[in-house]
Amino acid sequence: MEARSDRVILHVGTMKSGTSYLQKLIFAEKERLAASGVLVPGAAWGHQSRAIQQAIGVADKRRQGWERMLASIAAHPGPSIISMEFLGPAKPKRDARIVRELGGDVDVVFTVRDLNRTLVSMWQETVQNGRTWSWEEYHAAVAAEAPGRGEGVHDRGSAAGSFWRQQNVVRLVDEWASVVGIDRISLVTVPQPGADRSELARRFGEATGIDFGSDPVVRSANESLGLASILALRRLNEVLGDDGVTSKASFRLRKRFLAKTVLAARRGEEPSLGLPVEEWVVTQTRETVASLRDTGVRLIGDWSDLDPVAVAGVRPADVPDQQVAEAAIAALAGLISEQEKPAKRGDSAVSEESE
Structure with a gap:
């Protein structure tokens, strides 16, 4: 047509x-x-x-x-x-x-x-989409294979190619x-x-x-996420990958709920990724x-x-493990809270019917 x-x-x-x-x-x-x-x-x-x-x-x-x-x-x-x-x-x-x-x-x-700003945003997006590349390996690969320096690849499977x-x-x-x-x-x-x-x-x-x-x-x-939340999400991707849970199968829960709803609310509490x-x-x-x-x-x-703009923030190595753990716990708490909502609605309905 x-x-x-x-x-x-x-x-x-x-x-x-x-x-x-x-x-x-x-x-x-x-x-x-x-x-x-x-x-x-x-x-x-x-x-x-x-x-x-x-x-x-x-x-x-x-x-x-x-x-x-x-x-x-x-x-x-x-x-x-x-x-x-x-x-x-x-x-x-x-x-x-x-x-x-x-x-x-x-x-x-x-x-x-x-x-420069795009580099920071794209790494974060790949993590939210289920990838496990660390910032250091992602950044290095993108630099090494940039058009005019490397192959300028555009396959989906590599860090440089995805960028x-x-x-x-x-x-x-x-x-x-x-x-x-x-x-x-x-x-x-x-x-x-x-x-x-x-x-x-x-x-x-x-x-x-x-x-x-x-x-x-x-x-x-x-909106972007804080760096601690991104690091927690990246580690989650690794664990799920080891368990055979595909990015596609868990996409809606992982990105739309955990990243965009639960962890996005923590942005003001966490440092951001910086890049000179x-x-x-x-x-x-x-x-x-x-x-x-x-x-x-x-x-x-x-x-x-x-013209490239310097991005204010810190390196992943500068983020304390405690902050990453707090982000992970917030994600877990948000997930449990979301799972409880249907049960609470059901309890309420049963209570009203019994009255």
């Missing part, structure tokens, strides 16, 4: 570049955008996510969600917008099919953040340009620290041609910016926004 629409906007990442914030913004503004003729397909972002996973074959072989999305876009006479960072690591043949099925004019938007598969922006832009043309790609830089909170939304609006208002307010999205700017990051950024300039990609923001 091929949709036909005036214009489809694909926000394809990169990961950890404000994507969760922008996805919340898009759906917070869904009704107002509809009134102005812009379709946000899906009742919630999760529907877009599942549809895209079906389209690229990550979720399952069924395509009902994707087919429904195509149908809604086909029935809409104006522009539509989809945001899903799984689309970023392009496979040109696959993405050419997606673009063909979407039909009409397809514009692609990348959001990009400086490499550069998502963050080799030059490769991502080139591969998407081979599908839609460079003139249909916009690159939005994430502002440096201290910028107005609405600046990323303003830039995204300029890239997409969609007005998100003068001061869009969205609750914080995808190293020379290889400066060199890699310089080469990346030069290559992106050469593509002729449309830039929204400023190239200087990609």
Whole structure:
């Protein structure tokens, strides 16, 4: 099935570049955008996510969600917008099919953040997703195999590959340009620290041609965890892996509940992972910016926004074992408390019936 629409906007990442914030913004503004003729397909972002996973074959072989999305876009006479960072690591043949099925004019938007802050965020994300790489081995691997220094690998199985598969922006832009043309790609830089909170939304609006208002307010999205909690979670991943519990099987409980709910609440009590700017990051950024300039990609923001920013915090070795243990106990207590809730509701119901 091929949709036909005036214009489809694909926000394809990169990961950890404000994507969760922008996805919340898009759906917070869904009704107002509809009134102005812009379709946000899906009742919630999760529907877009599942549809895209079906389209690229990550979720399952069924395509009902994707087919429904195509149908809604086909029935809409104006522009539509989809945001899903799984689309970023392009496979040109696959993405050419997606673009063909979407039909009409397809514009692609990348959001990009400086490499140093991204490094810290991506390691944390891999741990929340069930990986067991220590910060030291992850950081060393990413540095050793950066594009221009090593192979620039983009496989899922290695620490370096999992990072550069998502963050080799030059490769991502080139591969998407081979599908839609460079003139249909916009690159939005994430502002440096201290910028107005609405600046990323303003830039995204300029890239997409969609007005998100003068001061869009969205609750914080995808907040980072404290370092003690991340270290506790990484150790949990190791234990579960030894017990044969797969990341996929435990994903919802491990990430959505333990990480995003229980441990996220402890962020203010724990130190954060710190990272000074190293020379290889400066060199890699310089080469990346030069290559992106050469593509002729449309830039929204400023190239200087990609200058690496030092991240304040401590090293994992500086975190006392006591803090990691406290984070682990908090996770265990949160899990037990959550398991008790259905029982408490059942006890309450029995008590009311007996009265």
